[in-house]
Amino acid sequence: MSGDIAIRVRGLEKSYKELKVLRGVDFDVASGSIFALLGSNGAGKTTVVNILCTLLKADAGTASVGGFDVAKQAADVRESISLTGQFAAVDEILSGRENLVMVAQLRHLKNPDAVADELLERFTLTEAAARKVSTYSGGMRRRLDIAMSLIGNPPVIFLDEPTTGLDPQARLEVWRTVKELTERGTTVLLTTQDLDEAEHLAERIAILHDGRIIVNGTLAELKQLLPPAKVEYVEKLPTLEDVFLTIVGDGGNGSDVGTASAALTSEEQR
Amino acid sequence: MNTHFFGDTAVLTGRSLRHIMRSMDTIITTTIMPIMFMLLFVYVFGGAINTGSGSYVNYLLPGILLITVASGVSYTAFRLFLDMNSGIFDRFHSMPIARSSVLWAHVLSSLVAIVMSLVVVVAVALLMGFRSGAGMLAWLAVAGILALFTLALTWLAVIPGLSAKTADGAVVFSYPLVFLPFISSAFVPTSTMPGPVRAFAEYQPVTSIVNAIRDLLTQQPVGSDIWIALAWCVGLLIVSYIAAMIIYRRRIS
Known part of the structure; x- marks a missing residue:
């Protein structure tokens, strides 16, 4: 897998009414690597992620994920990705276990219960499994969020500011998980405004500023x-x-x- | 994509139903307003309202049931609004699921919640002296009309749920729906109303639906009202469904 391009972005543009958020964004992410998209608040990081996750349509430019065009082959892209959004994408009213089982069912896996149990174990959530997610701490919620993203082993995972609002300990936990992911060959695109985070995790770092990638390198x-x-x-x-x-x-x-x-x-x- | 439509809808409906079951208070609050209206009209105003023969609670119940549906769908809009603005919807939309199943799940679970509310309201009406000698077939017909009316209003509620800017805005749309039965044959016979009001009352959908349900429950011949009622429900259902789908597709692309 290594050497292949998992995510390819060319000339991406996006405006919200008058506001030009992206003015021609280009970058590649190699398969199995961790790529950090760095930028200040409002730099357009989330916009890039949302376009790559088929949640938003670009005004111009092309992007492909896992070899599929995000605009023309959205269904194939969705098969190969998983999104951990900026706001924990978990269902507060369901229990941790129910959240995992639901996502496993929606990914049309054969044995949703076994998948859920394995992930609860791996993310040390077994004890809290039956509790409503609304009672979880920020760190547990993020762990569950990331666990939900791993269901079905999608080859590409997007983490949009995965450690925002977490205490240092929870942040280290998330970092450990992300590193484990790449050991399994998963490609990770991470957005962050935490420079330390990019420095610790990413193999390549791109800085998004004024709607363009102004630097991209190790x-x-x-x-x-x-x-x-x-x-x-x-x-x-x-x-x-x-x-x-x-x-x-x-x-x-x-x-x-x-x-x-x-x-x-x-x-x-x- | 559509190969998974039924499976995905079932999973997501299960999720919404769990939400409803874990906040039973929404079922209770949905029934409070119609029950209050029923108490008020039967025990306060009812004595002064002449509806011809029969008890007033029997006359009133069909309109109260429609108010129950209207007050129930405001929660559909509310729940959908909250979901649309939560991170979990982004997750669903970035997953390989049949996208319309997200809306169907809300509609179907609302249908279940509203049926529960309707059962509560009918139970209270029975305590207040409501009686009907209607047979199985007539009750099935009533259930069918109510289900169709609920589906139509639920799809209508999807529109503010998708397009509202605030949660309050999503809920407020149902107020006119709740008050529509007041200008219909639900509380008083339309023949007592002055000309223009009477004209409005007789040609708006609630009157034909109320009349059809009332005739079925009181074992009267239903006449043309039931067909007008069905036409209104089906028409509203189709228009709302198409509008909701157009707004949804625009919203998620």
Whole structure:
């Protein structure tokens, strides 16, 4: 599988009335890898995910998931993906177990009960299985949410801000789960505004800003965007946070390299 | 896609029914308003209303049943609105399921909830002295008309459920439906009303539906009312269904 492209996005555009959210987004995600889409609030991360999950139609451009076109072969795309949305996509009134069984049934699996039991075990939810989800903590809810996304082993999983609102411990749990996923060969597209998260999890990171991907590379490549001179004068390697803030610019308009280097010099002088 | 339609609808209807069973209060609140109207009209206004022969509760019940349906469908709109705006709907829509089954599940589970409300209201009416000598066939016909009316109003309720901006907005649409029976033959004979009101009352759907149910329950010949009633229900059902599906497709694409 590795070496194949699981997600291919070309020239994606989307506007909400006057507001141009995406202005030509391009990126590829290799099969079996974790890809992080990084951006500030309102950068359009969720819009990209929703288009790839066939929940939204793009105004222009093409996108394919698992080799299927999201606009023309939406049904095939839905067979190969799973979405863990920004808001925990669980049914609060049902129990954890009922949630899992329901999704297994909707995925038309043969043995929904066994599937549910196995996932409850794997996500240490067995004890809470019979309780209404509305009584769950934020971390348990997210675990259940991700467990529901794994049912049927879809080859591509979208995680839209999977750790937003979680405490550090729950966040580490989610990270562990995501890493396990790729060990099984699942492709993960993750959106986050948490730079630490991208740094820990992703093999490739793309920064979405002003409706375009302005940087796309491995963490090492992103760090190289800053001149190595920095290492000589500052006794601190640039973190991804530095890279992000420098490239994006705090005014929200510095998307060219000129501003990036200007910001860097001012940083050096401090 | 449609190969899974029935299976998916069954699974999702099971989900909605669990929601309803775990909040039985919605069934109770649905029945409170019609029961209050029934008490008010039988024990307060009823003595002054001349409907000819027979007890007033017998005269009143068909209209009260329609009010029960109308107040029940406001919950359909409410539940659908909440679902549309929750993360779980995004999950459903990104899964390989027959998409219209999501709406059918809401409609079918509402039908079950409203039937339960109707049973409660009829039970209260029996306590208040409602009696009918109607046979099995007549009761089946009444059940059929009510089921059709419920389906039609439920699909109508899907429209605000899909398009409302707030939960309150989704619920408010049912208020005119609840009050429509007041300007019909449900509470008083239309012959007592002044000209224009009478004309409206006689040609709006509630009157023919009420008359048909009343004739069936009082063992009168039903005449043309039942066909007019069926035509209204089927017509409303088809128009609402098509409109709801168009709005749904626009909403999810």
